[in-house]
Amino acid sequence: MSEFVLTPMSKVELSVFFDDNALRVIEFFLKKSIVSQPEKLPNQGDLPIQIPKEHIEQWIVQALGVKPIGAGSYPVDVVTHNWGADVKMLSCKLDKKGNLSNADSGETSLAQKFGDGNFGDGNTLDDLFAQGRREFIWSKWQDILVKKYKKVEKDHNITNIYYFIVLRAGSVFHLCGLKVDLSKLKGTSINEIRSTGDSIWIQNFIKDNYGHIKIYKAKKRLELRLKPKQWVDDNMVISFDTNFEQISADIREKTINNKLDKYIDEVLVPIIKQ
Numbered sequence: 104m105s106e107f108v109l110t111p112m113s114k115v116e117l118s119v120f121f122d123d124n125a126l127r128v129i130e131f132f133l134k135k136s137i138v139s140q141p142e143k144l145p146n147q148g149d150l151p152i153q154i155p156k157e158h159i160e161q162w163i164v165q166a167l168g169v170k171p172i173g174a175g176s177y178p179v180d181v182v183t184h185n186w187g188a189d190v191k192m193l194s195c196k197l198d199k200k201g202n203l204s205n206a207d208s209g210e211t212s213l214a215q216k217f218g219d220g221n222f223g224d225g226n227t228l229d230d231l232f233a234q235g236r237r238e239f240i241w242s243k244w245q246d247i248l249v250k251k252y253k254k255v256e257k258d259h260n261i262t263n264i265y266y267f268i269v270l271r272a273g274s275v276f277h278l279c280g281l282k283v284d285l286s287k288l289k290g291t292s293i294n295e296i297r298s299t300g301d302s303i304w305i306q307n308f309i310k311d312n313y314g315h316i317k318i319y320k321a322k323k324r325l326e327l328r329l330k331p332k333q334w335v336d337d338n339m340v341i342s343f344d345t346n347f348e349q350i351s352a353d354i355r356e357k358t359i360n361n362k363l364d365k366y367i368d369e370v371l372v373p374i375i376k377q
Contacts, residue, residue, distance in 0.1 A: 108284055108307075112280035128162070142349075144352075182255075186263035211327050270329070304317045352366065
């Protein structure tokens with residue numbers, strides 16, 4: 104049994120949720136997303152692939168046949184009769200050869216503090232940071248996390264919570280998962296060496312080689328970053344290579360010369376059908 108609040112799912116565990124049909128659905132939506140990327144002009148540099156988080160959530164809804172529940176700040180995005188999941192997408196850094204680097208991913212919020220009332224009467228997060236009250240801050244943030252997922256249990260009678268995360272690494276997308284066990288919060292502690300006046304680093308929340316957690320004062324939230332290369336090296340992901348090459352086309356020119364329909368039929372449609 105894991106000692107951490109967040110435990111990476113193995114590829115086998117992930118495949119229990121994402122069967123072959125689910126993977127084909129995701130591949131379909133990836134192709135649609137590629138087609139929707141704006142073309143660059145001739146001699147223009149490549150543009151990064153952009154996919155809204157809300158679209159990623161809908162991929163999961165369609166792929167797994169689950170109920171969408173995420174609306175604004177609700178704790179999870181999808182639910183079934185016995186589990187719920189928060190769906191996230193994180194960007195990855197690549198080296199000059201286009202391979203995953205050893206760098207951390209982009210960040211995602213696990214809990215956001217919208218009101219200073221979460222820290223007791225008269226306490227603001229900025230003041231507590233200034234006073235160096237790290238233990239108090241972390242204890243209150245644990246309360247926020249527990250309260251967040253207790254709502255899911257109350258509303259849907261669900262205690263099994265997961266994170267499904269899409270890692271965007273250039274033209275390759277990696278799907279991974281985390282199991283959430285809030286009973287392990289009692290085993291967490293503050294990493295005093297890494298903590299600063301602007302952030303509090305939490306240890307034993309997730310195994311260090313897979314990611315890290317910190318409370319970030321400026322954004323007033325609990326943030327998660329993963330270490331994508333470690334996930335891929337340990338075969339903990341399901342990968343989708345889009346083989347995407349930025350399409351170069353002058354759409355205005357094609358529109359003026361009535362060549363847009365031909366372009367759609369000859370260039371865009373084959374991407375979906377391949």
